[in-house]
Amino acid sequence: MSSKILKDYEVISNYIVEIIKAQDWTYDYDEDNECIYIEVAASSNEINIPLVMQVDKERDFFTVLSALPIPIEEDKQDEMAIAVNIINNILVFGSFDYNYLEGAISYRFTSSFRKSLISKSAYEFMIGIVLMSIETYLENLTKLAFGEMTIEEFNAFVQG
Amino acid sequence: MEDKALISAQRVFQTVCKALDELGFRYEKDEENFTTKVLYTAENIPCNFALFLGKNWEFIEIVEFLPFTCEVGKFIDLAFAVSATNSTLADGSFWLDITDGTSAFKLTSVYQDSLISTDLIKYMIEITLYTVDKYCEKLYNLTTNVITLQEYMDFLENS
Numbered sequence A: 001m002s003s004k005i006l007k008d009y010e011v012i013s014n015y016i017v018e019i020i021k022a023q024d025w026t027y028d029y030d031e032d033n034e035c036i037y038i039e040v041a042a043s044s045n046e047i048n049i050p051l052v053m054q055v056d057k058e059r060d061f062f063t064v065l066s067a068l069p070i071p072i073e074e075d076k077q078d079e080m081a082i083a084v085n086i087i088n089n090i091l092v093f094g095s096f097d098y099n100y101l102e103g104a105i106s107y108r109f110t111s112s113f114r115k116s117l118i119s120k121s122a123y124e125f126m127i128g129i130v131l132m133s134i135e136t137y138l139e140n141l142t143k144l145a146f147g148e149m150t151i152e153e154f155n156a157f158v159q160g
Numbered sequence B: 001m002e003d004k005a006l007i008s009a010q011r012v013f014q015t016v017c018k019a020l021d022e023l024g025f026r027y028e029k030d031e032e033n034f035t036t037k038v039l040y041t042a043e044n045i046p047c048n049f050a051l052f053l054g055k056n057w058e059f060i061e062i063v064e065f066l067p068f069t070c071e072v073g074k075f076i077d078l079a080f081a082v083s084a085t086n087s088t089l090a091d092g093s094f095w096l097d098i099t100d101g102t103s104a105f106k107l108t109s110v111y112q113d114s115l116i117s118t119d120l121i122k123y124m125i126e127i128t129l130y131t132v133d134k135y136c137e138k139l140y141n142l143t144t145n146v147i148t149l150q151e152y153m154d155f156l157e158n159s
Helices: A008-022 A074-090 A120-145 A151-159 B003-022 B072-086 B118-143 B149-158
Strands: A027-030 A035-041 A048-056 A061-067 A095-099 A104-112 B027-030 B035-042 B045-053 B059-069 B093-096 B102-110
Touching: A008 A035, A008 A048, A008 A120, A048 A120, A061 A120, A074 A095, A074 A120, A074 A151, A074 B072, A074 B093, A095 B072, A095 B093, A104 A120, A104 B102, A104 B118, A120 A151, A120 B102, B003 B027, B003 B035, B003 B045, B003 B118, B045 B118, B059 B118, B072 B093, B072 B118, B072 B149, B102 B118, B118 B149
Parallel strands: none
Antiparallel strands: A027 A035, A035 A048, A048 A061, A061 A104, A095 A104, B027 B035, B035 B045, B045 B059, B059 B102, B093 B102
16 A cells, blocks of 8 residues: 655645635635635625635745725725725735726735645634635725725724 | 743744844844844845734734835825735735834744744745845835836836
């Protein structure tokens, strides 16, 4: 009987799939790009949060990207740029990224595993913190984009 | 901190210090608060970064403040620039603090129940120094009207 010694990124990919399955989330695996796609229902509103997870074996890090479904009109660009900076100033994990030329806002989380042994519980923590970070701010970022909240109110919420 | 978390933090902090030693940095360390502060110069500009461990969660964070302060009148431009820059980065992020005009770059790694290598810490330091070095001067030029936001975005697109 032969046993295969898994490489670090294979171990981590297995962890990620196990964590997703334990949550009963459905997922798609893109073999070409080695990405896992999932959508998680946000508890605070009716929006699904799309997540793209990747174990980057070239650069030795685990990354989660979420393109947030927030339409940003031209007259809200200034406020959105300020809003993501207000969040990023206090956010411990990941960042909200906003490219005004593309009109897209996203959340991005990265954690390195270079020559290290990162536990499954650490990845459970990371995925949990990603969802918590997005859920905390998604609703009010959407309100800001739709003019239902001012930047001052948004700032007060974040500093809350 | 609970005993297990404290032992883990002590072990990771030793790894942080070992990585800084191996990279040849001189630094101040606060072993009670698991914090190191590093002073260095880049092109004759005094710079510094801090590496510390989280208190409530088990993570390592590196933060480098950019060596300039932005005037209120340039907040919007700098906010656009750093958030657009972030959208091009693989790891770490810049932010502008609108309360005082300071800007910084940070990067984190989670170490819960894990064994962290000096290579991981070195990666965090090297990517921070590289990223700050790459964007700092252009961001400063933006805040001092040497370049426009469009010119910064062109730089971003071509870099």
